[in-house]
Amino acid sequence: MKVRTYHKNGKAVQFLGYSDIDASNAAKVVMGEVGDVGYFKPRLGTPESIYDWTYVKEITDEDLMKVLGR
Numbered sequence: 363m364k365v366r367t368y369h370k371n372g373k374a375v376q377f378l379g380y381s382d383i384d385a386s387n388a389a390k391v392v393m394g395e396v397g398d399v400g401y402f403k404p405r406l407g408t409p410e411s412i413y414d415w416t417y418v419k420e421i422t423d424e425d426l427m428k429v430l431g432r
Contacts, residue, residue, distance in 0.1 A: 368393070368402055370415035386413070 363379040368389035375392050377385040386402050399420055402413035 364411060366411040366413065368413045368415075370402075389413075 365376055365378050366380060366382070366385040367374060367376045368385070370389075370393055373393055375389050377388060380388065389402065400415055400417040403416040405412040405414055
């Protein structure tokens with residue numbers, strides 16, 4: 363069985379035998395981060411299944427227009 367470890371803000375949780383999506387969703391619930399905008403990104407270069415939380419910045423149409431100079 364595969365163990366998946368999820369890290370966010372100094373907290374860690376492990377799941378044994380869960381599918382990738384089920385473990386990711388369960389980690390969000392257990393860590394109380396269901397409403398946060400982000401995802402668990404696989405940590406590269408490790409033989410284990412370790413995932414680190416990555417925040418995603420929401421961009422509005424107005425923000426995009428400012429960046430594009432329109």
